[in-house]
Amino acid sequence: MKLYVILSIILCFSCTIHAQVINNDPTIEFGAKNLKIDEPFTISVVVPGEENRPSVSFPEINGLEKRSKSATSSINTVGGEKVVVQTISQQYFALKEGTYVIPAFFVTVNGLKVKSDGITVEYNTRVLINPEVISEEDLALLPEVENNEEDVFLSVGANKKSVFMREGFALGISLYVAENAPIQMDFYQVNVQLQSILKKIRPVGCWEENVGIEEIIKRKIEIGGRKYTEFNLYQAQFFPMTLQDIIFPSVTLEMLVGSAKAGEGKMLKSFRSGVVKVTVKPLPPHPLKDQVAVGQYKLVERLSSALVYPGESIRYLFRIEGKGNIAAIPTPEIIANSSFDFYPPDISQLIKRSNQNVSGEKSFDYFVVPRQDGTFPLGRYFQWVYFDPKSAKYDTLTSLKTLQVKGEDYKLGNISLHGSTGLYDNLERLDSSQEYFDFKQILKELTNAIVILLLFTMGWVLRK
Known part of the structure; x- marks a missing residue:
């Protein structure tokens, strides 16, 4: 009987604990x-x-x-x-x-x-x-064609020679080994060497978004008609935040190198990259040039309802999608007006970092309450200016939605049909002295109380 009680308590205790634990285990998807x-x-x-x-x-x-x-x-x-x-x-x-x-x-x-x-x-x-023919964007990261006379070489390459301030560019560090090179090679303390290299080349005044390479990825490519194996050591996107040219100094990687002949030992040999310069250009004159995001973007928007009553709340989603420094996208500024109450938005973001660019989306979900009736193009209130480096021009994402707000007479005539009430309806009848109940917190405290009670009960049963 005692064993049955103990097992029941343990089972109940486990279920209670499980109810409070959020499953954060990694999952694999294909x-x-x-x-x-x-x-x-x-x-x-x-x-x-x-x-x-x-x-x-x-x-x-x-x-x-x-x-x-x-x-x-x-x-x-x-x-x-x-x-x-x-x-x-x-x-x-x-x-x-x-x-x-x-x-x-x-x-x-x-x-x-x-x-x-x-x-x-x-x-x-x-x-x-x-598979040895690579894309035009990848080609920009490769060393100059004259290097294809070397059997082995280290390259630090950027995919752009000049960028606007806050425009992103890709940087890659790779070792290239010719397929017909008469040598054998092994990496030597590559993690230690790579950390030392990154300390030298990471530019000051740049926002970095790196892919995160935990292992050396190799692929077969062709440079100037010669076949190589590329060992990619590092890949990142940089966004210059100051008007200052970026210079990546020459760096060295040591490898264990030996002859292809059997029985011969290997010795350390250094491979040095060239100096790489990226010119940073100022943005053209504009009142907001020091604030705007730089990239290629488009607008996706959603309005919970296009027809509402004064005082009735709605949701408006303003989502910016595209390529650029997504994390640094500023919140759209809305000028205060007498027609609406705009509340601070819920902000969410999705950032994808790949070898060549940073892309994604940033969403601003607004809670909006109209104050008066009328027809309102939301483009009057929601505009977002950015600079497109591809066209070298400023552009504006403007809402194309229109919100129609019907007056009190329309509302009273249709309330029985729609059952809709405004946010401020019957406000004077509400009792502000009523206590607010946080049911989520109450449930959490109740669960903790049950756990404590089960522990005391188990202790009492074991003592008997």
Whole structure:
């Protein structure tokens, strides 16, 4: 009987504790499984409740080649609390068509192994894109063509030679080894060396968004007609916040190098990069040139209702999407007016960091209360100025929504049909002395009381 009571208490105690715990365990997600030969198979790790970007190591998959990696972070406000979700994605490419059976594998997240079930991926017959031919954006990061006479070289490359202030550019650090080079090479204390290199090249006065490379990614490419294997050591986006040219100094990487002949030992050899300069240009004259965001953006908006009564609350979503420094996008400024009450918005953001750019969205969810009747184009109140570096011009995102507010007579004539009441209806009848109840807090305190009671009960049973 005593054992039965104890087991019942333990079971109830476990259920109570479980009800209070939020599951923040990492999960593994897959991209599309039926692909063309030039499309990537993607494995993503989703880590909720993680403020800092997690360290994630993805497995090697037989028959598939690792390439680009991306990191996405989303921040939302739910019930007044900030919810952060980090997503790290790895792309895999197949070099030939066919069906790939991937057995169960592990992904390492912050030093812990997370197991995934196996999966089958099918690559259909299509025209094979040469994996050694890279995109125009990637090409900009490669060293100059004359370097292709060297068997091995280190490169620090930027994809733009000049940028406007606050415009992003990509920076990559890679070691290139020719396929027919008559040498054998091994990395030597690469993490220690890389940290020393980054201290030298990280520019002052720049906002950095890096992909986060926990492992060296290699790929086969072609430079000036010669085939190389690229070992990518570092990849990031920089946004200059001051009007000052950026100079990346020459840096050195030591490698263990030996002859391709068997039996010969290896010795340290240094490889030095060239100096890279990025010119920073001022923005054209404008009253807001020191405040505006720089990038390529578009507006997505949503209005909860296009027809309301005076005093009735509505929600208006103003979401900015595009490429640029998403985290630094300022909140749209709304001029105070007598027609509406605009309350501070709930702000959420989604940022995706890849090798070539930073993209995403930032949302401003407004609580709006109209004061008087009329027809109001929201473009009068919601405008957001930014600078487009591609066109080298300022542009404005302007709301295209129109809100119609009907007067009191219309409201009274239709209240029986719609059952809608305004925010301030019957305000004089409300009893402000009534106590506010936080049911979420009450439930939490009640659960804690039950836990304490169960502990006392278990102690009493064990003593008997």
